[in-house]
Amino acid sequence: MDTCTFIDFMQALKPWINSDYIKQARFDDKGKFTLMLVDGGQKVYRVDDCTRSQLAEAVELMKQNGVPVLK
DSSP: OEEEOHHHHHHHHGGGOSTTTEEEEEEOTTSEEEEEETTSOEEEEEETTOOHHHHHHHHHHHHHTTOOEEO
C-alpha cells in the first residue's frame, strides 16, 4: 500500500483514470482507495490528508471517466 497526500494521489491517478486501465475502484471513509486493474492486478493507496469533500471529488472524477466505484 502506498501512503500519499491527496494531491499526489490525484496526480498519480489522472493518466490511468478510465475504464481501459481501471476495472473497478473501492474506497472507504478513511482515505483507502483500492484500484482493481483490467489486467487482474490491483493498487492500494492510503491518502492521509483528505477531507470528505476531497474523497467525493476523487470518486466523482472516477465515475465521470467510466470507472465503477464501490464503497
